[in-house]
Amino acid sequence: MSVSIKDIANALNLSKATVSWILSGQGESKGFSEKTIKRVKEYAKSVNYRPNLVARSLSLGFSKTLGLVIPFLRDSYYAQMAYYIEKEAAKNGYSLIVCSSEGDGNKEYELIYTLIAKRVDGLIIAPTKTEVKGIKYLQKLDIPFVLVDRYYQNMETNYVIVDNFGSAYELVEALVNKGAKKIATLVTDAHLFVMKQRVEGYSAALREAGVKEDFALKVFVDRQNYRVDIDEKLDCLFREVPDVDGFFFTTHYLAMAAIRYMVKRGVDYHRFKMGVFHTMAGLDVLAPEMAATVFPIEELGAEAVDILLANIREGKDFVLQAKVLQNTFLPSIGDE
Structure with a gap:
């Protein structure tokens, strides 16, 4: 049976608000003593407390989660891209949900719809081009997103591509x-x-x-x-x-x-x-x-995450960004 904030508060004879502030990382800013913060965190760890992320996202207005939709997860190129995007997201305190559209525009739309329902804070998408309703849906809801590797020349969006x-x-x-x-x-x-x-x-x-x-x-x-x-x-x-x-x-x-x-x-x-x-x-x-x-895959992933997080932070004040990166030329791949 999972342990709740109320259970911890009752066990330590503290208010739910106190426990909630401390476990959300705001104990010091709210003026709680180091002793109380340590006591709450150690007890939470001892009873294997896990936060209700859905409840937290509803109360705070963000989930600290990003969505990634790529065409083919089994493709080594996109697998590497997902790795670097996840790495950059984690560096910034975000989790990543990775989905594969299999190059199907209708599936891409369904995945975008599902990720929004899961309350991701933003999305990174390598789009199919065969169907744009998912992208238009994001624009309609004003949800931050970045296109990576591919883009639409007639649509105003964030994107990161190569030359x-x-x-x-x-x-x-x-x-x-x-x-x-x-x-x-x-x-x-x-x-x-x-x-x-x-x-x-x-x-x-x-x-x-x-x-x-x-x-x-x-x-x-x-x-x-x-x-x-x-x-x-x-x-x-x-x-x-x-x-x-x-x-x-x-x-x-x-x-x-x-x-x-x-x-x-x-x-x-x-x-x-x-x-x-x-x-x-x-x-x-x-x-x-x-x-x-x-491709500079690591740079592609890092740029996409950086642009997306800036978009999330700045909201309506954010100016769309378009990045064109340079590839590395190899006269022969055997010398790489």
Whole structure:
């Protein structure tokens, strides 16, 4: 049976208010003696007292809890992001509830609705783009939130992203400088604005280098079925452009899936000039020569939490913030 503040007050012959102030960390500011504060805290610990967080959030107006909605928790990139966001939240005295939308806009909305019902103080979201009603719902209720990794160019929100265009340009430029002329790009989630920016960076780098762009070298892969779809799309690519000599992977898991395909087909992938947008465990062993542009994941998480907490503190006086961070370019991931 759980112990309440009333139980502690009765046992120590103190008022409920006194016990409540001390256990909420306000004993000194309310003028209670060090002896009384110590007595209450030691007794609470001895009886394994656990505060009623729901009741506390109702009385104080905040829960010291943040919500995080990401597309794919099983993706190593988003798992790392969740780790750093949780770490930064904890540093500031906040707990984190992590949810995965699985790239489903309707599920994203339901998760946002549920997190609000749980009285989180604010949310960090890597949105799906296929459905914006969850974001509009947050704006309607004036609940603090930050978009991370992805954003909507036509909506005024807090967001933290990377320079997708510039990073893609730098990576493809490096492939051209290594001698590649027929560079295929593998793209998924093409509806996302950040992904369009990566493709635009790819195109701009080819243009600036005087390399003619070939639509046959743009390979669009279905995200929900990418392991199967990439095999069909690469079969088609190698039939249509057998002399392809380079690959720009717009995301890490497409690079891994492509290497898996080439191993199955007996293709020597080491002969290609390759670059990837971010990396993942295993790529450095399988293709150490591959170039990469790497997300500053820890900085992304810290910036998102800092902006959100500032928004929570300042309320209606807060000015929306947009942060664009720079990736780190690696000439070869084997040297990381």
